[in-house]
Amino acid sequence: MEDFGRLFDLTGKRALVIGAGSGIGAASAQGLAAFGAQVWCADINDAAVEGVVKDLPGAEGLHFDIADASSSANVLSTLGTPDIVVSTPAINVRKRLAEVSDEEFDRVIEINLKGNFRVMRDFGRAMAANGGGSMIAFSSIRAQVVEPGQGVYAATKAGVLQMLKVLAAELGPQGVRANAIAPGVVETPLTAQIKNDQRWYEAYRDKTMLGRWAQPSEMVGAVVFLASEASSYVTGSYLVVDGGWLAADGRFTPPA
Template sequence: MTPSTPPGLGPPAPVDYRRLFRLDGRRAVVVGAGSGIGRESALALAAHGAEVVCADRDLAAAEATTRLAPGLTSYRLDVLDAEAIRLAADELGDVDVLVDSAATNVRKRLADYSDDEFDRVVDLNLRAAFRLVRAFGPGMALRGRGSIIAFTSIRSVTVEEGQGVYAATKAGLVQLLRAAAAELGPSGVRVNAIAPGVVETPLTAPIRAVPEWAAAYATKSALGRWSRPDELAGAVVYLASDASSFVTGTQLFVDGGWTAVDGRYTPPT
């Protein structure tokens, strides 16, 4: 017997692979777009046709990003302010893509950490990400589409002295995003993480200021070097676009093979 086509269903429409990564007609919000990975993510999304809102606590830095390419607007957003996040979700309208690149670190051994330092790292790396998902996720679910992307780290799976609290927030963020993927997936919203290795950003400036430390990190990945912020942008475009339409609840490592070779180094703390 020849299987019959279920009522109302026909053969799938052919895929135009030339437009697989295009984001025309989509609105993206990039948190932390004033510098580093956030800035390059915003530029890459705009280059693929998205209308991009560059959100940053430093409005001048966000405005500097908007001057680098067309299709970008700036928005002041302090993600440590819960009310500001709620207002942003209301004011920015229908958001199809949310990228969270904001993060901080205090490099100290656990015994030397103060409660205030612990709170500072947890508040930005984990609590703010939770608030962003809570604010923007429901609107995406109501519209039946959306992609939420947050940056974790190789430290979500491998740690070193002085990185305990940062690593804990990144591991926690992975599970938070997986839960969001499970909860929002039935409504057509995808949620994923990108885990960079060592990247030349303002956050890693203290490391790169110590020649021995910088050189040791450079040799601990399979590619034997640090990455640039623009080398993370392709992963952002991929996860924002239809190229990843069946990808959710995952952590994409863009680490130059660091976790593959299990690079180790004991830094000064």
């Protein structure tokens, strides 16, 4: 008889959380540790990641710049291959497409798309050679629905989703699972511009079926699920955690 009580147990698993210094990344690191994983907390902000690590027994902080091509290789050569990788970093330039400069376009692509490509390529290759693993990256509801001012960001989030699907197809035979999590509106540093505009904040709040924004901690269930044996037959998926945003119609034109 199956021991279903241990489906979410991550004891003995090594998890790398990229972007663990704040927001969804910090919550993900805390959640994985709570279920028994040994967590490597990686972030470009060393002080922030050390603040997270001090409250997680056995966790280790790492400097990681997702825009630096050597970051993944440095982790692999120093610590070996993780069983679980969670990638959360993203930036946004809220401008209409006609106003986006080449430099702004390149900056968003470099972090959101190319950075995640390197993570998938380098850690996916290592996981495949190691006999398996779980690759989790954060996409967004913007991979499916858009609004003015979100063009480049939405393109990168759709790209992350499609790359994960390809990774799942290519590395599935080697035991590597690859899945995307798609948050809706979450109160994080990335959404500060919206939170500071009461009209905008309330419009987003009211668009959800639950009538509120999400907290970073509410992404943890999806992360632990996809990291654990509870999702052993789940790969190439797009797990939406959006309070019902995509399921309901509604219109709002933001000031961007």
